[in-house]
Amino acid sequence: MIRENITAIRRELPPEVKLVAVSKFHPVEAIREACDAGQRVFGENRPQEFEKKVAELADLGLEWHFLGHLQTNKLKLVLPYASLVESVDSLHLLDAIQDWGKANGKVVSVLLELHIGAEQTKQGFKEEEILDILFRAEKYTNIRFCGLMGMATHTDCEDDIRADFARIADFKAYLQDLFPELSDFRELSIGMSGDWRIALGYGATIVRIGTAIFGERQY
Numbered sequence: 001m002i003r004e005n006i007t008a009i010r011r012e013l014p015p016e017v018k019l020v021a022v023s024k025f026h027p028v029e030a031i032r033e034a035c036d037a038g039q040r041v042f043g044e045n046r047p048q049e050f051e052k053k054v055a056e057l058a059d060l061g062l063e064w065h066f067l068g069h070l071q072t073n074k075l076k077l078v079l080p081y082a083s084l085v086e087s088v089d090s091l092h093l094l095d096a097i098q099d100w101g102k103a104n105g106k107v108v109s110v111l112l113e114l115h116i117g118a119e120q121t122k123q124g125f126k127e128e129e130i131l132d133i134l135f136r137a138e139k140y141t142n143i144r145f146c147g148l149m150g151m152a153t154h155t156d157c158e159d160d161i162r163a164d165f166a167r168i169a170d171f172k173a174y175l176q177d178l179f180p181e182l183s184d185f186r187e188l189s190i191g192m193s194g195d196w197r198i199a200l201g202y203g204a205t206i207v208r209i210g211t212a213i214f215g216e217r218q219y
């Protein structure tokens with residue numbers, strides 16, 4: 001089924017939109033199967049699981065995104081291997097990534113996570129916090145600001161999802177106007193299994209799809 005799911009999603013995705021297959025809680029065999037179907041980019045949200053899978057699948061030469069909450073004491077499990085950290089959700093984490101990048105001579109590509117959903121529990125910055133960071137962007141010599149990530153409200157109400165996506169899409173456009181010098185700031189990572197088709201209408205450049213590829217997760 002994994003192959004069929006990927007093929008069906010790909011058929012609907014514009015070629016310029018990057019599909020991240022979110023493989024969290026699924027075994028490495030499932031990832032190999034997705035890879036056989038042509039999928040190259042995978043996302044994980046727990047540092048230990050991320051590092052373990054990266055190591056076990058090193059032979060495949062995959063691209064890995066990290067998209068979960070990242071504690072600063074776990075950076076070394078993630079930053080050496082992640083091509084993009086999609087879920088930077090606090091100043092404390094951003095500062096720690098900068099320090100790690102400086103100490104290791106690396107520039108880390110990140111997305112800033114904007115809190116858009118109605119749920120209090122969801123992580124992410126407020127708009128004004130992101131503005132504060134980007135006004136001081138040159139201070140982050142070892143960080144590449146690549147854009148925004150957001151998770152819409154978990155709901156069947158399409159209007160609410162559209163409102164969330166419109167908000168993040170508008171904010172991204174506003175930031176691109178305000179900070180034209182940030183030439184890498186172009187990604188908009190919105191859309192998951194339930195709402196990725198809607199996200200395409202709001203300029204998603206990255207969609208993060210787990211369940212619709214791999215099936216339900218067994219927690």
Ligand SMILES: *Cc1c(COP(=O)(O)O)cnc(C)c1O
Nearest residue numbers: 022045067192193208209210211
């Ligand atoms: C798990 C997860 C996804 C994928 O969710 P599905 O609904 O299974 O597609 C996408 N983004 C983030 C940040 C996640 O944690």
